[in-house]
Amino acid sequence: MASYLTPEQDQRLRRWETVNKSYFIFAFLAMICLLVFSSQLGLSSGDSWGPLGVLLALLIIPIIVLQLRLKCPACERPIGWQAKLMAPDQCRHCGVFLRARR
Structure with missing residues (x-):
């Protein structure tokens, strides 16, 4: 006998998926903008990634945290x-x- 999530458990899981997807899309677009405009914004030069590296890490860390929080x-x-x-x-x-039984 296969067991399924209750509707409340399913709703909690779908909420995580929505937050995860939304943040991933935001982070992806923000990373593209940062990388494309980093030299114009003064975030990087040919020799140093200083502030740009920090900003990229700050965008990536929440992705890792979201993955590790899923139970x-x-x-x-x-x-x-x-x-x-x-x-x-x-x-x-x-x-x-x-997946809740439909």
């Missing part, structure tokens, strides 16, 4: 890097399907 709503064990932008289909620890 299976059923067993509360970290899913971590098993998820990319979306939650995986099934938790590898407890076997629950991470």
Whole structure:
């Protein structure tokens, strides 16, 4: 018998997916703008990445934090890097399907 998430657990997981996707899109666009306009903004030169490197790290760190914060709503064990932008289909620890039964 396959187990599924409750509607509340599913809603919590979908909220994580929405936040994760939204931040990824924002960070991607911000990184492109930073890289394209870094010399005009005075953030980098041919020799030094100083402030540009710090800004890129500040954009990437939340992506890592979001990935590490994801936990299976059923067993509360970290899913971590098993998820990319979306939650995986099934938790590898407890076997629950991470999609509510429709």
